[in-house]
Amino acid sequence: MSRDLKNKVVLITGASSGFGEDSAYLFAREGALVVLTARREDRLNAIAEKIRSQGGAASVFPLDISDPRNIKPLIEKILEQHGRIDIVFNNAGFGKINFLENLDLERDIIPMVNLNLISAIEIVHQVLPGMISRGDGHIINMSSEAGWIGTTPYSVYAATKFGLRGFTDAIRREVSHFGVQVSGIYPGPATTEFVEHVGWDHRKANTEKYRIGSMTSEYVARKVVWLTKNPRQVLVLPWFFNVLNWTSLLLPWLTDQLIINIFTKRVYPKKGSKDVDS
Numbered sequence: 001m002s003r004d005l006k007n008k009v010v011l012i013t014g015a016s017s018g019f020g021e022d023s024a025y026l027f028a029r030e031g032a033l034v035v036l037t038a039r040r041e042d043r044l045n046a047i048a049e050k051i052r053s054q055g056g057a058a059s060v061f062p063l064d065i066s067d068p069r070n071i072k073p074l075i076e077k078i079l080e081q082h083g084r085i086d087i088v089f090n091n092a093g094f095g096k097i098n099f100l101e102n103l104d105l106e107r108d109i110i111p112m113v114n115l116n117l118i119s120a121i122e123i124v125h126q127v128l129p130g131m132i133s134r135g136d137g138h139i140i141n142m143s144s145e146a147g148w149i150g151t152t153p154y155s156v157y158a159a160t161k162f163g164l165r166g167f168t169d170a171i172r173r174e175v176s177h178f179g180v181q182v183s184g185i186y187p188g189p190a191t192t193e194f195v196e197h198v199g200w201d202h203r204k205a206n207t208e209k210y211r212i213g214s215m216t217s218e219y220v221a222r223k224v225v226w227l228t229k230n231p232r233q234v235l236v237l238p239w240f241f242n243v244l245n246w247t248s249l250l251l252p253w254l255t256d257q258l259i260i261n262i263f264t265k266r267v268y269p270k271k272g273s274k275d276v277d278s
Helices: 018-029 041-053 068-082 105-134 155-178 193-197 204-208 217-229 241-250 252-267
Strands: 009-013 033-037 057-060 087-090 137-142 180-187 234-237
Touching (some): 009 105, 018 057, 018 087, 033 068, 068 105, 087 105, 105 155, 105 180, 137 155, 155 180, 217 234, 241 252
Parallel strands (some): 009 033, 033 057
């Protein structure tokens, strides 16, 4: 039976664009009170005003959660204002996509690990006590297809998303008997601001040729809301990427060869080679 979201308090991180923004509109249409957090206060206020103009309820808590130490005060403020958090859509994240030799530890690697993994864990850490005490709640962690298959040139990004998948599975097994639902959602390519912020050089355009199954942000957001109403442990989008995931698990050598020959050799040739696919 589909769950009713009316009057549920839904915390959405990374709510200023993409999946977070689109899911905020959809949750509000279901009668939920959406709590929006992200760095861009102007964007959050505009989204909240649009929701209110359509008869929905929204509150704004602008914050940079890439510093995990900011999260406890954030949750305390939300609880002070709203009394509880029923649903968390742990959506905030970013990727600096490049080959490892081109990534900088302070500028690229540490911020990715902090936001995509540590801050996501800390959000759950802070909201769980209330959910456990009520015997109800739902956490949805936004991972990625990169959390199932590590590919070129997503090494660090994949590490954070594999880590989030492991955390999601483990924490679900830790708290499900308290009545708390935990779900992982794993989208493949989608049309969001992600590509605009990856910081990749001209080689990015070469792999863009091979993007398959690209989805709209609104489509993924609809699936997030559906998942909240119809809890599942895992949701892979699009569905046929499950075939790729099982192939990677059962035939890793085949996945290696496909990725190396279709992607890596085209955009990351051996030193001295001139055969870059342009």
